[in-house]
Amino acid sequence: MTSKNIKAPYECMELKEYKLSDFVPEFSEFRQSDDLSRFGCENIENNLIRxxxxxxxxxxxxxGICPSCKSHHTVKNGTYERKLIFLRIGEQICTIQKYKCKKCGKVFYSDLSSLVYSNSNITLPVINCIENLYQIYGAGLHKIRFDLKQQHNIEISHQSIENILLKSKYEFNYENRTYSGYYLFDSLWVKIKGKWNYLLALFDVKLNTLVSVKLVESEDSKTIYQFLHESLRNQEKISIGTDLKHEYREAIDKLKVKxxxxxxxxxxxINKRFRDYFDKNQLEKEEFNELIDLKRHIFKILDAKNLNDAKNLRNxxxxxxxxxxxxxxxIVDKFIIPYFQKLTTHLENxxxxxxNNKIENIFQKIFPKHIKRTMKIEQGLLRRFMLKLNHWNIKNKKEKNHTSF
Ligand SMILES: [Zn+2]
Incomplete structure (x- = not known):
């Protein structure tokens, strides 16, 4: 029998205070909650012992519970080695207990499902850590990789990190809550495999939170209607703010919401229409001045302080x-006059x-232009966006709670 030196178990952890149990086999059951939290393993199953x-x-x-016949009549039956990657201590070769079922004879391994996916060697706390780095710092792959090396002695490839983010199980959390009735709607164009897609988002103005988000292939009014209809089922519907796209208008009119x-x-x-007209036409000074005056008048309506002023200016x-x-x-007869109400609802209430600044700010913060251009994979795009939205929503709620005290 060869004699082996018993090494200190965590050579790379300078800050750790060693306990007797770290050196004596069978003594160091991974039970104390501070041990669990140190490795991010709070959610590990009670039946799994380290x-x-x-x-x-x-x-x-x-x-040991037999996965075939569920019998508890099992005996230890050797071990196998498995490389696993942990928070703080990085890559470790671990031994995993094997068992044999006394009832059906099946040989099976310890159930590690609360610690690591079967097809991976990266433990779940590391995966959570990567998702958090991405969500909270918006860190790129290189930064995440650097941080894992610095903080946790973990070396994994960019590709593995990318795969973790792409496979992230996170779904946008459609909480079962009551919304205020006041919404903003917008869509973000994203190119996926050379094709434009649209990320639709609905935002609650009063609660300062996203109501729902969906990736769709077309921005036609039927798709928009379906999205809004499903998102706001059984919810109060008072008003929805949008830009001028006629598809949005048709969808919201069909929804019978302001x-x-x-x-x-x-x-x-309006500025663009006037500019284009001036560019394309050689105008007499008189006509030019008249149009400038008309534009000013229209802007006065838009900027009116109350509905009465706006109505007087319209008259x-x-x-x-x-x-x-x-x-x-x-401009006047086909836009300002017929859509007067849609232009002045904010004065009524x-x-x-x-x-729509609020929702556009979220898009800008979460999805800067340079990221938009590099997005290639549909699933990855959505996962990443959801991770960031999730963080935005959590952060926002916290800030909101804080200020309410
Ligand atoms: Zn069995």
Missing amino acids: LEKRGKIHFENRI QHFCKFHVKQN LLLDKKYSKNNFTIK TNIPST
């Missing part, structure tokens, strides 16, 4: 003397925001 045997980490079940156009988008749109616009042509008719 021991130190000759400097090696050993896993066995408190009670729609308000984002003031920022409206102004941007003045109807009486206003300006040359009617295709351009002015399109102070719960309704005048712009």
